[in-house]
Amino acid sequence: MTLLTMQDVEKIADLARLELSEAEKEMYLGQLTAVLEYADRLNELDLDGVPPTAHAISQQNVMRDDVIEPSLPTAAALQNSAWHTDDQFAIQTVL
């Protein structure tokens, strides 16, 4: 298995939208490496041809009729937002 590097940690943190201090990066580098080394135990298994299990009990194509039903009122949907205006969630500029 590829060993985790500090660059990996920084890349993962950025993908996950996490801002980490230098001390946190060091801590996670060590801890994630330990967990991934533990996970290398799976290499003992011959998994060729074994189908994956995504859910314990699989149900496919769970559909409902395409009927409009009552949903949360706008005021209730917005009530927990720190910043909203004109019945919409507001955000800072994207760029």
Added chain:
Amino acid sequence: MDFSTTTLTDLRDGMRAGSVSSVQATQAMLDQIAAVDGDIKSYITVSGEIALQQAAVADQRRADGDDTPLLGVPIAVKDIIAVDGVQMTAGSKILEGFVPPYDAFVVQKLKEAGAVIIGKTNTDEFAMGSSTENSAYFTTRNPHDLSRVPGGSSGGSAAAVAGGMAFGSLGSDTGGSVRQPASFCGVVGLRPTYGRVSRWGVTAFASSLDQVGTFGRTVADTTAVFQTIAGYDRRDSTSLNRPVPNYEAALTGNIKGLRVGVPAEYFVEGMDEEVETAVRTAIAHLEKLGAERVEISLPHTRYALPVYYLIAPAEASANLARYDGIRYGPRRKGENMIDAVKKTRALFGDEVKRRIMLGTYALSAGYYDAYYGRALKARTLIKNDFLTAFEQVDVIATPTAPTTAFKIGAKTDDPLGMYLADVFTLSLNLSASCGLSVPCGTDSDGLPIGLQLIGNTLQEATILNAAYAYEQSLL
């Protein structure tokens, strides 16, 4: 009525007989919380006023001839489950002040059954942990020894029941988060089959593993709460549209001929000797009650922990992407939106960030096949282990946890060591089984030990009755 020793079923009988009211029982719970929860810290939010109003309504309904299954019974709810109008934190600072505008399915069901919701119980942040030490608010203490953890993540719900502060409670179990705290706190905890209970309105952690479970002081109490929340809900697409049996009627105490499997892989070197002795004694006791003991093997058990700690964080990293401060929770300002999201997500605690990092890595380009993909395949082998075993047996009996409750702080610097606390519970979540923990004695320090009984898909009635037979034979 001495409420500290009264069971849910006794209370229900008392209310039906008119010897006690819901207001009295609810007030007794609030008095007990005032007396002991300053030390135990099982509740994040106590909604006492609302509870007393609900109790008064329940008493009036009873006076009018109503008798719904949990009418007037005070119940606690884990703080990752939405209760309309009551703060829900999920044990995280990123949801501090969040007030859900609706009830979770299970809370709707509790309310329909007439239950009184006492408050919201402590949990590891987003249910990620085995001790409640990852709660952003405080650590719950074990009612049997305040220097020890109650287990987790549903440690608050287990401690509330063990401490006489609720007649039953709801938790959630993604890798053992109902059964392990039940074991540590000396109460009964049930993790139903995936899909048996709707997760609608429950904060998602790992969606292919999450399931709501129930706690009680006795098997009958645990069953009574489970009976009300089991059932189909089309708002959770994993919900199983299957009839709900009468679980309470299934508690006959007769287990003659029940085939009890004992897997060699669950009695490993390094486990606490007192736990092993207590569990083996309990299994021998089941035999005396007429059960047949069968030695079995679950050969892929040693892969369950690494499989779990790839799948659960991967799903968590996707589920927790929604916490960006835009629609709910506190928001931090940044130079632009992405920066604001990053600053807001600094509100996550260490363990949550650790799992998001791990999951993001396991799903990232170049590593998906090596980690997440292999984990999903290995999961198939673990699931098949159980299906094969259930061709030979009706129930599998194991310890719930390798040790009794550990000291607060003992494992906080060792994430992998903490993960091992769930080594006997998490295989079940990877499979299509159900399971429970029932008290089976104490160690030399007086700390509770739990017997885990695992059942095949939707066979909750079988394991509940086996636990009931065991419990009743000890009386």
